[in-house]
Amino acid sequence: VSVETKTQDSYHHGDLANALLVAVGEIVDEKGAAAVSLREAARRAGVSHAAPAHHFGDKDGMIVAFCHQGFEILSRQMADAIAGAADVPPEERIALLGATYVRFADEHRAHFDMMFRTGLDVVDDASHHELEENGGMDLLRGTVAELVEAGKLAPGDAEAFAVALWSQAHGLASLWVDGAIPKMFPDMPLEDILDKAFGESRLGFVAASL
Amino acid sequence: VSVETKTQDSYHHGDLANALLVAVGEIVDEKGAAAVSLREAARRAGVSHAAPAHHFGDKDGMIVAFCHQGFEILSRQMADAIAGAADVPPEERIALLGATYVRFADEHRAHFDMMFRTGLDVVDDASHHELEENGGMDLLRGTVAELVEAGKLAPGDAEAFAVALWSQAHGLASLWVDGAIPKMFPDMPLEDILDKAFGESRLGFVAASL
DNA sequence: TGTACATCAGTGAACGCGCGTTCACTGATGTAC
DNA sequence: TGTACATCAGTGAACGCGCGTTCACTGATGTAC
Numbered sequence A, B: 001v002s003v004e005t006k007t008q009d010s011y012h013h014g015d016l017a018n019a020l021l022v023a024v025g026e027i028v029d030e031k032g033a034a035a036v037s038l039r040e041a042a043r044r045a046g047v048s049h050a051a052p053a054h055h056f057g058d059k060d061g062m063i064v065a066f067c068h069q070g071f072e073i074l075s076r077q078m079a080d081a082i083a084g085a086a087d088v089p090p091e092e093r094i095a096l097l098g099a100t101y102v103r104f105a106d107e108h109r110a111h112f113d114m115m116f117r118t119g120l121d122v123v124d125d126a127s128h129h130e131l132e133e134n135g136g137m138d139l140l141r142g143t144v145a146e147l148v149e150a151g152k153l154a155p156g157d158a159e160a161f162a163v164a165l166w167s168q169a170h171g172l173a174s175l176w177v178d179g180a181i182p183k184m185f186p187d188m189p190l191e192d193i194l195d196k197a198f199g200e201s202r203l204g205f206v207a208a209s210l
Numbered sequence C, D: 001t002g003t004a005c006a007t008c009a010g011t012g013a014a015c016g017c018g019c020g021t022t023c024a025c026t027g028a029t030g031t032a033c
Helices: A016-031 A038-045 A059-083 A090-107 A109-116 A121-133 A136-149 A155-178 A180-184 A190-198 A200-209 B016-031 B038-045 B059-083 B090-107 B109-116 B121-133 B136-149 B155-178 B180-184 B190-198 B200-209
Strands: none
Touching (some): A016 A059, A090 A109, A090 A136, A109 A121, A109 A155, A180 B121, A180 B155, B038 B059, B059 B090, B059 B121, B059 B136, B090 B190, B109 B121, B136 B155, B155 B190
């Protein structure tokens, strides 16, 4: 996706808020999250440097909006992943959620970086809220609860199990996106790693043994 | 640890390089990795802003030196963790390595952030080298190899197993240090989580089932 | 259909800031003789 | 033991840069009547 710059003969952009968010993604991809600035985003959108203020208020506003977009995408993809799998055992749905999380990071590196890896206070504050609100965390909790109901997981282990799963997915996503896994273990396709990390047999055990 | 500022009546600091690295850690802890600057580090060390150049050349040099320090600590802690456990089964040593990795992140948040989470090119380039050189990765590989030798893991699964373990430890460390786990799952002590994530029974299975 | 007017979105100049880096310098230390 | 000198570590001024934010403005759009 490329930034839609303003039509040359029009004073108003028409879709500046979106164009700026696209620009933010490009900056993160090209130069890292630390390089994001209002002025650079405005430049890429073909607009004066003061224009973003009309849409996002200030820099924090733009960054939070970008993260919000990411959380929406992530939660939608997670919901989609298990929407068509209601009749499947919970451990398989959990595997789907984990793989979806990692694929989201792979396909939306800029969003993943901003959402989870910048360490900005404004992002941390917003992220907690987003994770609770948008349903991604509820899907994990709910599916783990089904595992308990099905007698495959002790009730007292539900939280630890959820944490372990989230950690596995988050760590895989982080190291993969960083390029650490490809560097240390060349020639391992992501899908192979996902098979191993979230494969049915493994999760079945984890549920039983925790 | 606090920055040792220069003795007031001495022109030379005496231990400026170390004092600057301590200052970097404080800045990361207080204001995030993005706030690290040569001038702020010099300020905290009680020295003129041009002084750091004599020790680290430029800003990248200072950051790489800080990361290098972190990799040294991590690899030493990992080596120590299994040094006294040579007679223990490999799956238990692997659990020790994982827990050590997470505890390192918990106890050295600033270093962990800089080493793995800034996304700076200069850090990424150095980190790959450090991980290979300083032995941390070798410890993981070596212990996984023992698992294979002991017939507890198929040779073809060794790499995937190593990736899964590293991911589990890295994700747990990241989410814990971010405060995401405490926020989503309050009142779970880190040691409890480590027990569940790297506990003997779980790893025994993972080795057998991958 | 036309006109006044409010509202909104983008402009461009200006501000002050902290930054990395350079450079000629100076104080301190150590070494050769 | 003393002296010249090289070397090293820290200084302070200067530079140019990109940044976030503010502000009076202006062009465009839509709405009331």
